[in-house]
Amino acid sequence: PNVQLSVRFLKHHHVVPIGETDTEVKLLIADPADHYPLEAIELATGRSVSLCVGLRPEIDDLIERYYGQGRSAMGSIVESLSDDNSRSEDDIEHLRDLASEAPVIRLVNLVIQRAVEQRASDIHIEPFESRLKVRYRIDGVLHEVESPPAASTAAVISRVKIMAKLNIAERRLPQDGRIMIRVQGKELDLRVSTVPTSHGESVVMRILDREAVVFDFHTLGFTDEFLPKFTKVLELPHGILLVTGPTGSGKTTTLYTALSKLNTPDVKIITVEDPVEYQIEGINQIQAKPAIGLDFSHALRSIVRQDPDIIMIGEMRDLETAKIAIQSALTGHLVLSTLHTNNAAGGITRLLDMGVEDYLLTSTVNGILAQRLLRRLDRESAQSYEALPEVIREFGLEKLTSERPIKLYKPVPSPAYPSGYYGRTTIMEFLVMSDSIRRLI
Secondary structure: OOOOOOOHHHHHHHHEEEEEEOOOEEEOOOOOHHHHHHHHHHHHHOOOOEEEOOOOHHHHHHHHHOOOOOOOOOHHHHHHOOOOOOOOOOOHHHHHHHOOOOOHHHHHHHHHHHHOOOOEEEEEEEEEHHHHHHHHEOOOOOEEEEEOOOOHHHHHHHHHHHHOOOOOOOOOOOOOEEEEEEEOOOEEEEEEEEEEEEEEEEEEEEEEEEOOOOOOOHHHOOOOOOHHHHHHHHOOOOOEEEEOOOOOOOOOHHHHHHHHHHOOOOOOEEEEEEOOOOOOOOOEEEEHHHHHHOOOOHHHHHHHOOOOOEEEEEOOOOHHHHHHHHHHHHHHOOEEEOOOOOHHHHHHHHHHHOOOOHHHHHHHHHEEEEEEEEEEEEEOEEEEOOOHHHHHHOOOOHHHHOOOOEEEEHHHOOOOOOOOEEEEHHHHHHHHHHHHHHHOO
């Protein structure tokens, strides 16, 4: 754009022109509620303004590109990195020195900050022969972002390992750790996993925002029609309620929401988890530690002597854990747990494959909830179109709506949401253990 504005003004208000006509200037701004810069730009240009909402790092990079020296924020940091990368990666003290340099610290902090601003759930840092790739998982989909140069691989990964209190000298074995960090005024818990690859250690950081999570069924996607059916099974005094689905489908969040509803002063709730993702006041949460022998089954044997009313098991991993859960349900406890299956009926098959007797399964399991997370269309930019006849027939859409013609919606990229999607919602399948299903088992 040819609009001439003060760089200091643009940086202060996080706003940048991205297009113009004879009568209008199009702006990308971080805070559309801040009217002062809009009025000032209208006055300075003599034109009206139209707005798009963007992220601060993206806006700052554009300001640098349009009005500065053409360097991004990461590019500026990379230029400050030490050029001494010739020494062996086996020199641990050298690695520690590299990881302690201010540019490396700023670089890793920038990667984390941008991930938080873009609502990422995971950060992937992957070394390859000629580059270090950084990707964010946003709404379940990986997106490649601006990455540091390959020469900074050792320093960046060592910095992450130091933050996670991992052994930087050990690069042959996988390691797990955690980072507690404050970003944009929020306390974040980052679960760090490293694994050795042919070009170095690959790092994944799972971002847990304790302040952003809301344990509310409607927020998770439970409808007014479905919620009473689920709640009826959840509030049974004893038995087993299972939540199934693939990794990252929101099973743990659903269980936490269920526990929050059951968490009253007149019941005792104990959980065994690996890891404990969120702390809930009033619930006794146990972190499983297999390295010292405190696995799910060992912890459960001790839990039953703690006089609990409700037990939550992070995952039903083996027959021994399943047997203790069933025994607890038979002795009057409500047990909540998760399984890795693709659908609700698959939960029954999985337990039978583990070796659980069919008569024990039918007498203890109250219900199985299977769930998936789907990306939601950005309502502002989504575009409607008329469903094709073959699509209507394949999915039986005429039974789902009385609207004619039947309309579907597709994502349309926007400056605020380049993918056309924003956030995720849950789709569910609920199997209630009825007499007819018991007879089938």
